[in-house]
Amino acid sequence: MTTFQLTDADATTRLGQAIAPLLEPGESVLLYGPLGMGKSTLARGLIRALTSPDEDVPSPTFTLVQFYESDPPVAHFDLYRLSRPEEAFEIGLDEALDEGCALIEWPERLGEDPGHMLGPDRLSITIAEDGEGRLATVSGAGAWEAKLKEVHV
Secondary structure: OOOEEEHHHHHHHHHHHHHHHHOOOEEEEEEEOOOOOOHHOOOOOHHHHHHHOOOOOHHHHHHOEEEEEEOEEEEEOOOOOOOOOOOHHHHOOHHHHOOOOOEEHHHHHHHOHHHHHHOOOOOEEEEEEOOOEEEEEEEOOOOOOHHHHHOOO
16 A cells, blocks of 8 residues: 655646556446545546546546546446445446556445456555645555556655
8 A cells, every 4th residue: 555645736637647557457446535636637637648638538427427438448337326335337337447457436335345347457546635735545446556666646
């Protein structure tokens, strides 16, 4: 487990940018934290690092998922409005992981152990208030146990 001090939105964006080049197909990034902690900001930084700095990256709060053509392809899920874990497959989670990687806000909607639905290679990021800024607590499973050491902000 590693922690990163995120003093502002730019630092949160940089964390997403640092993770992006390490992502491989079949992997997922799980973003935990209350509303307003910067999950979408981190997601935007990651997605723009994989696509283009000018990529339009809306929050998928109402669409539930946005797909982006990149290398690897990335799907950005916001599961806040799901009522059952199985709904994640109805909106394409399994296909996203077959073809690329998944960035998931509100992964707790997948149940107590999201790993059984996502596969072994996962990066979990919990963002919490820390004074005027945020603290990101990051842990890896599978391939991310080693790759986490390569994340520098």
